[in-house]
Amino acid sequence: MNNGRFAISLHILTLLDKANGEVLSSDYIAGSININPVLVRKELSNLRNHGMVLSKEGKNGGSYLAKSAQNITLGEIYNSVRQNSLLGNLKNTPNPQCPVGKQINKHLDNLYVDTENALIRQLSVQTLADFSRKFD
Amino acid sequence: MNNGRFAISLHILTLLDKANGEVLSSDYIAGSININPVLVRKELSNLRNHGMVLSKEGKNGGSYLAKSAQNITLGEIYNSVRQNSLLGNLKNTPNPQCPVGKQINKHLDNLYVDTENALIRQLSVQTLADFSRKFD
DNA sequence: CATAACTGTAACAAATTAAATTACATATAA
DNA sequence: TTATATGTAATTTAATTTGTTACAGTTATG
Numbered sequence: 250m251n252n253g254r255f256a257i258s259l260h261i262l263t264l265l266d267k268a269n270g271e272v273l274s275s276d277y278i279a280g281s282i283n284i285n286p287v288l289v290r291k292e293l294s295n296l297r298n299h300g301m302v303l304s305k306e307g308k309n310g311g312s313y314l315a316k317s318a319q320n321i322t323l324g325e326i327y328n329s330v331r332q333n334s335l336l337g338n339l340k341n342t343p344n345p346q347c348p349v350g351k352q353i354n355k356h357l358d359n360l361y362v363d364t365e366n367a368l369i370r371q372l373s374v375q376t377l378a379d380f381s382r383k384f385d
Numbered sequence: 386m387n388n389g390r391f392a393i394s395l396h397i398l399t400l401l402d403k404a405n406g407e408v409l410s411s412d413y414i415a416g417s418i419n420i421n422p423v424l425v426r427k428e429l430s431n432l433r434n435h436g437m438v439l440s441k442e443g444k445n446g447g448s449y450l451a452k453s454a455q456n457i458t459l460g461e462i463y464n465s466v467r468q469n470s471l472l473g474n475l476k477n478t479p480n481p482q483c484p485v486g487k488q489i490n491k492h493l494d495n496l497y498v499d500t501e502n503a504l505i506r507q508l509s510v511q512t513l514a515d516f517s518r519k520f521d
Numbered sequence: 522c523a524t525a526a527c528t529g530t531a532a533c534a535a536a537t538t539a540a541a542t543t544a545c546a547t548a549t550a551a
Numbered sequence: 552t553t554a555t556a557t558g559t560a561a562t563t564t565a566a567t568t569t570g571t572t573a574c575a576g577t578t579a580t581g
Contacts, residue, residue: 253473281483307549310556337389347417367507443578444526
């Protein structure tokens, strides 16, 4: 129930970190990830809304990090792209006549919150700078 | 990148635990979850392959837990349904000309392993019996 | 031993979601 | 003023997930 948005965002941010303040165009970024530039611009828009990126319009425009890579945790990136629950939701409402069906969504929700918190805690151990450093 | 399989399997197993050894038919289970019985049978087949469930064919057939709910952790259930990586994969191969594109999959894989381990650790804190106990 | 009520699967269809594409308005450097 | 960007909406295409149909195999029971 997740798409590739986390990977795309992390890829974008790693490139921006490596660019060291120079702006990168969405076309250039798309070429590295090998996806459509419009998708890159959509993710950039999201990252901008979450304060991680700034963009410059017009000729010679492009994007760059809004803050130091040391101050961006992978948990923060995850949070910016998360949308639907980590472990997947049924779309059908379970049978309200059944004692289990009636209550399961509530219990699943609680479970998912705890689980996702553990995941975010783990992701937050690492910053974008840490991740980016792994590349030669 | 996960579908509702975890929720379906947990729902099935909770019903089986509540049934206390009595067999439940896939039709009955499907009625509680409100999905197609064939999907239930598919999940039962998977749970059977992972040693959590046994089924009896023929008239008055159905399924029941293969072991005590105290000996089934939610992490084990997660493991039985997991297929694609937790945080989502790109399907396009990144540009091998780009220093970031060339290495990112390796680094993402490492990251995903660590992250998923944290998630499984958290899920494994709870057994099916613990989960099932939450229902009135 | 015939029948009814199940499971187990395969094959296919429908629905949903994700990704790619097209299109174009707007911004800005040179 | 032109070329090169971003920003975003709308649409198409592709992939994935879910549901359905169909039917062979199994077993309890009259």
